[in-house]
Every structure is written in C-alpha cells, then in structure tokens.
Amino acid sequence: MAADAAVVGAPSRSRAARPGGLALGLATGYLSVVVLLPLAALVWASRGQGPAEFWQQATAPEAVAALKLTLGLAAACAFVNAVAGTAIAWVLVRDRFRGKGLVDAVIDLPFALPTIVAGLTLLALYGPGGPFGLDVAFTRIGTLFALLFVTLPFVVRAVQPVLLELDVEMEQAAASLGAGSFEVFRRIVFPNLLPAILSGVALAFARAVGEFGAVVLISGNIPFKTEVSSVYIFGQLQSGNTSGAAAVSVVLLVISLGVLLGIGGVRRWRTRYDRV
Amino acid sequence: MRAIWIALLGVALLAGSAAGASQGGSVDLVAYSTPKDAYGKIISAFQKTQAGDGTSFSQSYGASGDQARAVAAGQNADLVALSLAPDIDLLAGKGLVPKNWAANSHRGIVSDSVVVFVVRDGNPKHIKGWGDLVKPGIQVITPNPFTSGGARWNVMAAYGAERRAGKTDKQAVAYLYKLFKHVPVQPDSARAALSIFAQGKGDVLLTYENEAIYAEQKGVHTEFKTPKATLLIETPVALTTSGLKKPAAKAFYKYLWSTTAQKAFAAQGYRPVVRAAAKGTHFYSPPGLFTIATAKLGLNGWTKVNQRFFHPQKGIVAKIERSLGG
Secondary structure, rough: OOHHHHHHHHHHHHHHOOHHHHHHHHHHHHHHHHHEEEEEEHHHHHHHHHHEEHHHHHHOHHHHHHHHHHHHHHHHHHHHHHHHHHHHHHHHHOOOOOOOHHHHHHHHHHHHOOOOHHHHHHHHHHOOOOOOOOOOOOOHHHHHHHHHHHHHHHHHHHHHHHHHHHOOEEEHHHHHOOOOOHHHHHHHHHHHHHHHHHHHHHHHHHHHHHHHHHHHHHOOOOOOOOOOEEEEEEHHOOOOOHHHHHHHHHHHHHHHHHHHHHHHHHHHHHHHHHHH | HHHHHHHHHHHHHHHHHHHHHOOOEEEEEEOOOOOOOHHHHHHHHHHOOOEEEEEEEEEEEEOOHHHHHHHHHHOOOOOOOOOHHHHHHHHHHHOOOOOOOOOOOOOOOOEEEEEEEEEOOOOOOOOHHHHHOOOOOOOOOOOOOOOOOOHHHHHHHHHHHHHHHHOOOOHOOOOHHHHHHOOOOOOOHHHHHHHHOOOOOOOOEEEEHHHHHHHHHOOOOOOEEEEOEEEEEEEEEEEEHHHHHOOOHHHHHHHHOOHHHHHHHHHOOEEEOHHHHHHHOOOOOOOOOEOOOHHHHOOOOOOHHHHOOOOOOOOOOHHHHHHHHH
C-alpha cells in the first residue's frame, strides 16, 4: 500500500509542481484585472500632452524634492524595520513571557487601524500639545514615526514563520563546535533569516513609498521640506492637474519597481541552493 | 485577511446605498463636507412640509473637488452643493449641470461666510489685522491651497485686503510671499487645519467664519477676529440635469432659500442670504467686505483667479511655494 502510494505519488507530485494551464490562466487573468489593468490605466493617464510634458511634470522641482524625501524616508523606514522587526520576531518565537499572545496580536493592529486615524493619534501624541512634551510633528522625524507605525508588521510577520521552522539543532551543533552566540547568529541564524527579512523589507519599503493617510496630518506638507510624494500627487489631483499627478505616480512606481526587483534579486541569489 | 473582508463589505454597502437611492420620490444630494449638519436639519424640516412629504434623500459628503469629480465620473446626483463655483462650473462644462445654473434670484448662492482669524483665548499675540500676521515670530496655519480648495479663499482674502488698503498688485503679491514664510504647516484641508491648531500649533488660523463658530460650539479654546477687510465666501448649489426632471429635487432646491432652511444654516454658523432669516442673528459685517468678483481689487472671478494664482505650475502661489524651498 505504502509502496503503491509512493509509485503513484511520484509522478503526480511532479505534475503538481507545474501549475496546469487553467490555474495559470486564472492566476494571470486575476492579476491582470486586479493589478495590471489599473497600472496600465495610470500609465495611459500620465501621457498627458506627450513625452515632453510628462518629463516636465515629473521633474518639476517640488515633485523631485517630494520624491527624494519619500524614497529617503522609505529607505530609513525599511532599515529600521529590518532591525527592529527581526528583533521582535526573535523575542516572540524564542522567548517565553506572560502576555506573549497579546503582544503577538497587537503587532497586526497598525494594519487594522484606518491610517488617517493613525495619523490623528500620532499627531496628538507627538504634536505640540502631546503628553510627553515631545514635539516632532511636522518634521521628517515625525513623518518617519508615522511610517514606522504602519509598516511594523511586515518584517515581523515575514521572519516569524521562518524562525519557527529553523532547526535549533543547527545552532546547537555550531555551539558545540565552539562558536560563540554572536557567531552562531551571524553564520547560522542570520543567513537563514535573510531572505525573509528582505521580503519584509521590500513590503515595508513599498508601503512607506505609497503611504498617504498616516503622513498627511503629521508631515506638515511644506513643499521642499516635509511634503512627501503621495501628498504632492494629491495636491496635483485636487488642482485638476491629473496628468501631472499620474506622471509623478508613474515615476514613483518605476523607482519602487526597480527597488523591489533589486531586493527580489538579492533574495533569489541568497536562496539559489534551495531551488535545485 | 479579516480586515480585507470588512473593507469589501463596506464597499458593498456603500455601493448598495448608492444604487438603491434613485427610485420614486428620492433625491440624491452630493455636497461638500462642512455643511453636513445643516443639510441634515434642513432635510428633516423639508420632509415635514407638504412639498417634501414622502421624499427620501441619499446624501453624500466629501471634499468639494472630490465630489465634483465623482459626479463628473458618473455618481448619481440631483443636487450638488459645493464650496466653490468652479467645482459646479466643472459639471456645467460636462453638460451635467445646465450652463445657466447661477440664474436664480440668489445667483445660485445658498449661504455666505467670511475669512476670519482664529486666535488663542484672550488673543495673547494681539492679532487684529492682516499686517499682524506677518510680524516676527507669528505662526499662521492655513491649509495647502493645492490640496484644499477652501484654502484659496484665505489666500485671496489676504491679497484683496492688501489691495483694499491701497497697495498695488505687486505689493499685494509680495505680501503673500511674506505671509507664506509664516506658515509652518500646510494641512490638507480646512478641518485638518482646525484640528492641528486645536492641538496647539500656531498663533493664528485662517479659516471660514462657520469653521470658527463650529470650533467654539465644540468647545475648542479659541476666539475669532473678523478683520476689517475680508473676503465674502459664497457657496453655491445647483440642480443637475437629472435633478431638473425630478419635482422633489426642484422643490427641495427652492426650499433651501426658505426662512426655515436659511435659519438652519445660520444656526450652524453660515451667513443666511435671505434677509428675513438674518433677523436675530449676530453676524458682524466688516466695512471692507469684498467678493471674489470685486474687479477694482483685481479680483475677476474664480476662473481668472485660479488661472493666475493657483495654476499648479505657473500660478503665483505655485511660485511662492517653490520659493519656500528654493
């Protein structure tokens, strides 16, 4: 019986490894309707009155300043998340303490909260009338805090399952061969976690680039100083400059796509032996 | 995952309420956000009249420009109440509102307000006139004129007040440059500006009188000063082409200028445009009141003002914003 299953199982597994035509069609069809079509429409809307105008809209000084700020903040946010998110995941998986379940549940709350509410709450907390006398509202630091709040779950949730699956015996073996705890982390744990950290970082970065609700109140929206791209784009839309808004959005998307592809490339390279 | 389902459910409910509205004696009202309470009261009063008996309403409130674009994109609307005439002109340009929408005895204007200064309790910085806003150390809160259509009233009030004080066009524009140097935060909407001011940021908030009254009603510790020269804000309503075919919508449109409806506006801090309703209200009329069409102050209506001041690239205000980080 077991032998039969093995014989029958082998070819069926290899067949299952490649998605059938129907599944592939459904997946790409769904992806097209839900994601690619709107993106194509956006590119279409950005064409405006030709490439010269597109370029002029996309390189307006305010637009470029907003873009630089947005990418800088998103990068900073992704970096902080990579460190803090991994640490939180580590504590949640490896440590035992009271209320762990609650902490684990709280991690996802930033996702559930409408981001505009998050912005309002952060403003009350970090604004001039805040309870801690910490006035970072309307500065880049305040904006970074808002982004960190809404992107916290990404790295934690990407790293947690990998850490759960990680074989502790590997670490014990390394330790028995004389590796210190830092060396165990550096040579055993970290390389195993890196692909997951990178996935989380990519998601956090993408989310930070596009975030609007959480930052619109706390950023202060001063052009060249604290105005991020999403708010700039919103302003162009409100002023009836649809093609300008679309042009800046397209630039933002292309740069984000480049960064995501780059992170994905590193991740694939790191996991190249897993896919043989 | 659950959050996604809840969001989808919300979208479905919204779509359902929009779809179920256009039957029989029902009126779709699409309005900008601040007069929500006033319209709520006017609608329930209207439903008690003979003309409004049995009429049901579907109400949608949001930022004025967003609402105009939603209607232009196909959202059902019989009556549009927006914060700026150009938002209605946008619909007139698409044939959704008749071109002569402003051709009633009130020029399509249903309520007025003025641009005022909201200051901290007791007015510690002694802010009374436009000149006080650009004194050293004063922080002025006003929304970003590109994200908030309403913020444009503030900018034009500042410009017009300078012109009225005898300044040339050049000097008035120079004043705007100076003014924006005193603006540490540009919130995205008038309401966001109010909540940021209430948080303790800034010395003076530029906003509409009705927002200032709203803040007082909500117990925010502020008081407001009406400068001697300021801009009269006029908010329009119009029947759409679909609304013109509905007797209920037409009756409600007319009802908006009734004494009862106008008093409801007044109770929410809007200046009534019907004299009978203004009796017993205490709106201060400053001597230097002007409108967006006071030609001798260089104000020639929203179309021209928008082109000259608020063009996203070439407008004077776009240049001012650019000079801030320059």
